Amino acid sequence: MQLDFLKKGDVVDIISPGTAATFEELKKIKDFVKKIGLKPNIFLEKELGLKKAATYEFPSFKASRRFEQLKKAIENEDSKIIWCVRGGYGCAEILP
Numbered sequence: 001m002q003l004d005f006l007k008k009g010d011v012v013d014i015i016s017p018g019t020a021a022t023f024e025e026l027k028k029i030k031d032f033v034k035k036i037g038l039k040p041n042i043f044l045e046k047e048l049g050l051k052k053a054a055t056y057e058f059p060s061f062k063a064s065r066r067f068e069q070l071k072k073a074i075e076n077e078d079s080k081i082i083w084c085v086r087g088g089y090g091c092a093e094i095l096p
Contacts, residue, residue, distance in 0.1 A: 003081070005080065006038065006080055006081065008037040008038070009037065009038070009039060010038050010039065010080040010081070011038070011039045011040075011041050011076070011078045011079045011080060012033050012038045012039065012040055012041065012079065012080065012081050012082075012083055013041050013042075013043065013072075013073035013076055013079040013081070013082045013083070014026070014029055014030070014033070014040055014041065014042045014082075014083045014085055015042070015043065015069045015070055015073050015082060015083070015084055015085065016066070016069070016084070016085045016086045017066050017067075017069070017070050017084055017086075017090070017091045017094055018066070018084075018086050018090040018091040019086045019090065020049065020050045020061060020086065021049065021050065021085045021086055022049065022050045022051065023049045023050065023051060025085065026042060026045060026049055026085070029083070029085060030042070033083075041076070041078075041079065043068075043069045043072040043073060044065065044068065044069050044072075047061075047065065063090070063093045063094050066090070066094050067094040070094060
């Protein structure tokens with residue numbers, strides 16, 4: 001994968017449009033993004049993160065809140081890339 005357009009300090013929006021990620025997973029992703037010299041940004045992190053992994057693969061939050069997170073990331077003029085932490089089941093319901 002070529003990501004030559006990214007420069008040190010660029011913003012990466014991290015979203016979960018399907019199944020939510022745990023706070024631990026989000027921390028690992030943020031730490032990795034920082035380690036490679038980019039700035040992580042997670043909209044609605046406290047609201048859409050999970051304390052522990054779910055034992056199912058279905059969305060944990062309303063489609064309207066997941067869509068809000070996606071919309072904010074798409075409209076963020078400071079962001080250079082959007083990282084979808086988890087896709088999967090439930091993503092289709094936020095697109096219409």
